[in-house]
Amino acid sequence: MGFYSSYLILLPALILALYAQNKVKSTYQKYSKVASRRGLTGVQTARSLLDENGLSEIKIEKIPGSLTDHYDPRAKVLRLSAPIHDSSSLSALGIAAHETGHAIQDSRAYLPLRIRHAIFPATALGTNLAFPLFFIGFLFGGRFLMNLGILFFTAAVIFQIVTLPVEYNASRRALILLKEGNYLEEKEISGADKVLSAAALTYLAATAMAVMQLLRLLILRGSR
Secondary structure, eight states: OOTTGGGGGGHHHHHHHHHHHHHHHHHHHHHHTSBOSSOOOHHHHHHHHHHHTTOTTOEEEEESSSSOOEEETTTTEEEEEHHHHSOOBHHHHHHHHHHHHHHHHHHTTOHHHHHHHHHHHHHHHHHHHHHHHHHHHHHHTOHHHHHHHHHHHHHHHHHHHHHHHHHHHHHHHHHHHHHHTTSSOHHHHHHHHHHHHHHHHHHHHHHHHHHHHHHHHHHHHHHO
8 A cells, every 4th residue: 555545544534533523513502502401500510510529629710712621630620611611501511510520530540541641641752753753764764763653653542542431431420420410400411411422422533543543554664
């Protein structure tokens, strides 16, 4: 397989990524227009859930952007984008509870999350070095550099694979918390579930892309 034709390997993962991106956008927008009956905002829900789980020391910050929500385990801060922080929609409560789920994972030493934290520094470095090293080796016949690039990129693939159970578990926790705490009614849970399921699809697509990229590198190495 030639260099340019090898891009065909990525096509299925690219299609999945585009579908996931569109699915997230449309589902998020749909349920952003559906207000929860209790009327709690994203920040109120997150604060209450954190306190109920003995995590009152974790701060909540409002940040700019859309779908930029995340939990920072180093600073022990849960950051919510303005549309999630201030909204009482099903989308807002689902996402706020999902990020709270990550904080709970952290507090309970959830193993996949600990693994992801442990390999993140190597993954960040490896991702930056993998392709330059590989393609320098590819162009100049340096098999050692190609193998080193593949090794670095393998770390990125492992990171993506480990991310899947972390994200799916956080979503599962979120739905349980929202249901058992009566933050959402039974029929409202379905809307939050759809939002979180669409978001999870993006992580699946990212993992598929990483795996296919690794396969492409292995095939290109074999062609030299």
